[in-house]
Amino acid sequence: DLLGPHDGAAQLRELGRETGGEGGPRGGPPPQPVALAVAADAADFACLSRYGMFGPATYEAYLRRTESQLRALRGQGLEVHLRVLEPADFEDFCEEFGLGPEDPAARVAYAADPELAGEPFVYGGERLGELLPALVEDHRARVRISIACTALLAALEGDEWPEPRLTAVLGHVSELYLALAAGAGEGCHLLTLRTYGPEDGEELTAAAEVCAEDGRLFVGGREAEAFCVTLAAGIAADGAGELLLHSVPAAGRPPLVCGWRLLAGRLGPMTVPEVFAALADDAVRGVGLPDGVAARPGFPLPGRPAECGPRRAADGGPGRPGAGASGAGEPGEAGGAEV
Known part of the structure; x- marks a missing residue:
């Protein structure tokens, strides 16, 4: 979880003072969103527990504590963005950036990783246990978007x-x-x-x-x-x-x-x-x-x-967009024009 197993109340009070509660610092901009990665099932929780990130808590206790922290953060006027804490992906992330999986800062960095495509999943005060299936489906779709975007950009190289x-x-x-x-x-x-x-x-x-x-x-x-x-x-x-x-x-x-x-x-x-x-x-x-x-x-x-399709000039080299093409279609298609 974001704040660790023992320090939730004190850190929330401090966080509220730093951000100025619901309005942010007096006269300043509104507070930045908080990112949180959640172990979405008991198997992932057990796999990640070897790093000591959850303390001695059971999965059910972890969910209750995390939900309490989420609601407290939201009560401070903070927008909370959720993502799934996947063990293999988290370990790869830590290795790539030289972070220790047991370090709470690693979880915060992973939760806010901009490489995951799509708009963030915003917590709206729901019961966490009931929200997890929707979060998992959303996460899978965002992963597909990330992979497809990479393939799409590669096709344009x-x-x-x-x-x-x-x-x-x-x-x-x-x-x-x-x-x-x-x-x-x-x-x-x-x-x-x-x-x-x-x-x-x-x-x-x-x-x-x-x-x-x-x-x-x-x-x-x-x-x-x-x-x-x-x-x-x-x-x-x-x-x-x-x-x-x-x-x-x-x-x-x-x-x-x-x-x-x-x-x-x-x-x-x-x-x-x-x-x-x-x-x-x-x-x-x-x-x-x-x-x-x-x-x-x-x-x-x-x-x-x-x-x-890739643009080609009359001599076979790259051409400017629209050069030599009607835009009606490609060879072999109805209404196509050869380029």
């Missing part, structure tokens, strides 16, 4: 004009996401994605729920962000992969799955056998194959604009 290409890729992904939501129709549906780089690239996975009611789209929060960044990485890298849309069946109808193949960074409909093959592969991975599922090729999606 070597471009003379990476910023316009990045803008084009992200715009195309937004267009695809909205097209998938519109094509899925009313109700809640699950999008699952698996992508690979063009040459034995790292496998990236993501899943997001998309819901529509009375024509209104409800975005799936951090999971949707992870899905979109992962898809952007596959598109920018000219990668391969699979995208499946799992629709919740209406009464009396079987589950329906539509599929698209990602090939050279472009999405195209799968055949029905390919959809079943992808579902069987998911079943092997432990996802599970629905009983009586119906498969269908994916419906038409917007083609990848030429601006999403």
Whole structure:
């Protein structure tokens, strides 16, 4: 935990004096947020206990003490940002920065690590035991975003004009996401994605729920962000992969799955056998194959604009964005123009 097993009350009083309570120092800026990394399950707690960071407390006692500290910090007017304290990741972090895992400063630095992508998870006064599942899901999505962002930036390396290409890729992904939501129709549906780089690239996975009611789209929060960044990485890298849309069946109808193949960074409909093959592969991975599922090729999606690919001048070298391209598409796509 943030403050250690024995010194919570005194440090909270001191922290309140330093920050000036709810208003911060008199006449000064508001207090900075406090970051806290939490052991999210008993197994992680046991693994980290060997560093003596929790004292002799049981996991249940640790949760109660941490919750008390969280509420006290919030009562001081401080915004508290939470993240999961993962043993292996924490140990790697400490080794990278030359910190001792038993040092409380190491936990504070890890909790505030800016390398974890996405907006922070803000504590709102909830019971910690009830909040942990949501924190874990949020953490997993932020990890996926971090990994996908790294892959996306790597795909842009070597471009003379990476910023316009990045803008084009992200715009195309937004267009695809909205097209998938519109094509899925009313109700809640699950999008699952698996992508690979063009040459034995790292496998990236993501899943997001998309819901529509009375024509209104409800975005799936951090999971949707992870899905979109992962898809952007596959598109920018000219990668391969699979995208499946799992629709919740209406009464009396079987589950329906539509599929698209990602090939050279472009999405195209799968055949029905390919959809079943992808579902069987998911079943092997432990996802599970629905009983009586119906498969269908994916419906038409917007083609990848030429601006999403590396720019080349007429002589084969790098070219300025927009040079020699109409932006309508790429070779082999409907409405495409050769660059």
